[in-house]
Amino acid sequence: VVDITTPEIRSRMMAGIRGKDTVPELTVRKALHWRGLRYRLHVRDLPGTPDIVLPRYKTVIFVHGCFWHYHDCHLFKMPATRTDFWEQKLKKNRERDSLHQAALLREGWRIALVWECTLRKAVKAGSSVALDSLVDWIKKSNDSIIEI
Numbered sequence: 001v002v003d004i005t006t007p008e009i010r011s012r013m014m015a016g017i018r019g020k021d022t023v024p025e026l027t028v029r030k031a032l033h034w035r036g037l038r039y040r041l042h043v044r045d046l047p048g049t050p051d052i053v054l055p056r057y058k059t060v061i062f063v064h065g066c067f068w069h070y071h072d073c074h075l076f077k078m079p080a081t082r083t084d085f086w087e088q089k090l091k092k093n094r095e096r097d098s099l100h101q102a103a104l105l106r107e108g109w110r111i112a113l114v115w116e117c118t119l120r121k122a123v124k125a126g127s128s129v130a131l132d133s134l135v136d137w138i139k140k141s142n143d144s145i146i147e148i
């Protein structure tokens with residue numbers, strides 16, 4: 001089987017997006033910090049180990065890589081080889097995300113899902129609109145879940 005994915009894309013898929021301290025995650029952290037919000041990182045004793053936790057607002061933030069979390073957007077491309085394997089794996093990731101979210105909501109947490117594509121677009125455009133609306137939601141909204 002020939003893997004037609006370039007090494008660059010492969011390494012981005014395997015390492016860059018998934019781990020801690022990714023560029024999208026740092027973008028969110030910087031925005032929160034700059035606006036005076038304090039947070040904890042990668043809290044393991046909460047379902048799904050949320051990337052960012054704001055205890056004061058009882059809010060967790062997941063910064064989702066579009067590949068690993070199977071986002072229906074332009075950044076997502078199903079690998080052309082071992083497609084069945086990837087499809088199964090990514091579907092399982094989505095299912096796991098849903099379970100974690102349900103558990104967090106049951107425990108009274110509010111959830112912000114921030115997608116990599118949204119952040120990339122914002123950074124590229126030099127726009128803070130998306131992150132401003134995230135911070136507004138954290139501080140003022142009564143809704144239990146937001147996706148940006």
Ligand SMILES: [Zn+2]
Pocket residue numbers: 066071072073074075076115116117118
């Ligand atoms: Zn996306």
